Amino acid sequence: MIAKVMATQEERERTEHHIGLALRSIWVTFQKEGIHKYPAALEDPRLADVSFLGHPHRHIFHFRVSISVFHNDRNIEFIQFKRWLEGLYNSENAVLELDYKSCEMIADDLYRQINLKYPGRHVSIEVSEDGENGCSIAYMDTQAPQEIFPSPVQLGDN
Numbered sequence: 001m002i003a004k005v006m007a008t009q010e011e012r013e014r015t016e017h018h019i020g021l022a023l024r025s026i027w028v029t030f031q032k033e034g035i036h037k038y039p040a041a042l043e044d045p046r047l048a049d050v051s052f053l054g055h056p057h058r059h060i061f062h063f064r065v066s067i068s069v070f071h072n073d074r075n076i077e078f079i080q081f082k083r084w085l086e087g088l089y090n091s092e093n094a095v096l097e098l099d100y101k102s103c104e105m106i107a108d109d110l111y112r113q114i115n116l117k118y119p120g121r122h123v124s125i126e127v128s129e130d131g132e133n134g135c136s137i138a139y140m141d142t143q144a145p146q147e148i149f150p151s152p153v154q155l156g157d158n
C-alpha cells in the first residue's frame with residue numbers, strides 16, 4: 001500500500017508560490033541546409049590540421065531555440081514560432097542567411113530577428129553543424145518579467 005501524502009495548507013501555498021516564480025520557456029527545433037567556410041583556416045599555421053575548413057562545405061545546421069513565455073496557454077504557439085523561424089531563411093524573402101558564417105554568428109543573427117518580434121524575452125539558441133558540434137548562447141533580457149504569474153499567496157520570509 002502506498003500511503004497518500006497530504007500536503008498541509010502551508011506546503012500547498014509554498015508549492016503554488018514556487019510555480020508562480022518559475023521561469024517558463026518553450027523551445028522548437030528545425031534544420032537548414034547551408035554552405036560555409038572558414039577562410040582563415042587556409043592561411044593560419046595554427047589551423048593547419050583543419051585547413052580543409054577553408055573551402056566551402058555543406059552542413060545541415062541544427063537549431064534549437066528557446067524563448068521565455070508569460071503564461072501556460074500557448075503564449076507562443078510552437079508550430080507558428082517554428083514556421084516563422086524557418087521562414088526567415090526561405091529563399092523568396094530571406095532575411096537571414098547561413099552561408100560563410102560560424103554557428104555563433106548564425107545564432108546572433110537569429111537573435112536580432114527574434115528580439116525585434118518578441119522583445120523583453122529571454123532567448124537561448126543552439127546551432128550545430130550536423131548535430132555534432134555547435135554553440136549554445138543565452139540572451140538574457142534583464143528587463144524581462146521575472147515573475148510570470150502573480151503569486152496568489154504571500155508567504156513570510158521564514
Ligand SMILES: [Zn+2]
Binds near residue numbers: 057059129
Ligand atoms: Zn563547417
